Amino acid sequence: MTDLTGVVTGAGSGLGRAAAEHLLALGARVACWDRNGDTLAWTEADPGALSTTVDVTDPGQVSAAAADLRRRWGRADFVVNSAGVFLVGPLAEVDPVAVRRLFDVNVVGTTLVTQALLPDLIATRGAVVNLSSTVALRASRSNAHYAASKAAIAQLTRCWALELAGHGVRVNAVAPGPTGTGIYAAAGMPQSQVDELLTARAREIPLGRIGDPAEIARWIGRLLADDWVTGHVIPVDGGLSIA
Template identity: 40%
Template sequence: MAKDSIWTGKVAIVTGGSSGIGKAVANRLSGIGAKVLITGRNAHRLEEAAAGHDNIEALQMDSSEDGSGERIAEAATGRWGRIDLVVNNSGAGQPLPVDAYDASVIAEMSALNIVAPSQLVKAAHGALRECRGAIVNIGTAVSRNAAPMLAHYGATKAALEHLTRSWAIELAGDGIRVNAVAPGPVKSGALTGMMGLPEEVARQVEEQETAQIPLGRRGVTADIVPWILRLGSPENEWLTGQILTVDGGWSLRN
C-alpha cells in the first residue's frame, strides 16, 4: 500500500461484497488503505471474504429488508465514524419468459435493484455530506438494449441508472457525487449465483456471450474494479451523473 494513497483512512460500504465484483472492490479498497464494510446474505461467504483483511468488516444483511439502509450506515459510522463511499453492488436477476412471470420474483428484483440502494442512499446521506463523499451504483450493460427473458432485470437496473442521474443533481449541493458502472458479461459467478442457472446452461450462455463480444473475451472483475474506484475517488471531484459501460463492446453488437 502506498503511503500517500488517497484512500488511506477513508470508509467505504460495499453491498453484495461477499463475491464477484463486490468482493473484488472491497479487497482492492482494503489493500490501498480504506476501511470497508461489506454486506451480504450468506454469513459463510461474508466470513471468507473478510478473512485475512484487517480493514474489512462483514455485516450479514438482506439489503432489500425494510430498515436495512439505516442498519448498514450505522454499522459503518459506529465502527469508523464516517462514510466516504457507497458502492451499491447488491442486486437480483432471473431469466423470466413472459409465460413464467411471477409477481414475487419481479418484486424481489425491484426490492434489491431499486429499493435497497434507495434506502442506503437515504441513510448514508448525512455522513456522505460531511465527507463530501461519493456513490457508485452497479448497473448492467443488459439495459442498453432489448433483453428478452431478462426484461425485468434490465428494467430495474435501468431504473437504477435513472436514480443515479437524479441523485447526482439532488445531492450535488451537498458535494456528493453519484455515478454508475454498467458491466457487460463478467466472470463473477453471477449466472449460477444471482441468475440461478444450472452449470451446463450457464456454460452455454457464457459461450454465446463471448462470441458476441468484439474484444473477444468475457470480462473479469479486474476490468471493472478500477473504474468503480475512479468514479468513487475524491480526485474526480467534477464528475457526476455519468453511466460508464464497461463491456468489451458487447452492447454495441446487441
C-alpha cells in the same frame, strides 16, 4: 483511497467482493455488507474490513449497520451499491413474485442503503457508485425485467447526481457486460446453461471475451476517486453496448 471509509454491499461474492478487495488494496476501510454472512469469511484476514450481515431490503438492518459503521469509524465517504439478484426468462413464464423480489433488492435496496448513509455522504462530500448493466443500455430478449431494474438504477444515478450535486456528492454507475461471477448460478441456472449463455455473449462482444470482476472493480475505484465526474453510467463491457 487511503483514509477513506465506506460501504460495499453484496461484498460476499462476485462484483461486490471484487470491489471491496480492490478498495481495501488501495488503502480504504470497507464495511462489507452481504445478506449471507458466511460469504464474508474472506474479510477476516484484512484489518481494514468490517463484515456485517445485512439484508439491503430490510430498513432496520440497513439502519443498524450504518450506525455500527459510524460507531467504529465515525463516517462514510463512499457507498458502492453492488448487492443484486438476476432474473432470466420470457414474459410468458416470468414469476411476478420473482419480479417483486428483483426490484426489491436491485432498486429498493440501493435506495435504502444510499438513504441511510446520505447524512455521512453530505458531510464528507462523498461519492456513490451504483451497479447497472449493459442490458440497461441495449435491449435483451431473455431478461427484460432484470434489464428494467438495471435501467432504473441508471436513471436513479443520473437523478441523484443532479439532486446531490449542490452538496458536493457525486453519483455514478458502472454498467458491466457479461462477467464471470456466480450471479447466474444464484438465479437457478444450471452450469451448462451458464456456460452456453456466456459463450454466446462472448461472440457478441467486440473484444471477444467476457469480463473479469477485477476489471469492473478498477472502474469502481476510479469513479470513487475522481473529483469531477458525476451523473454518468460507464459501460465496462468490451464494447457490447455499441455492438
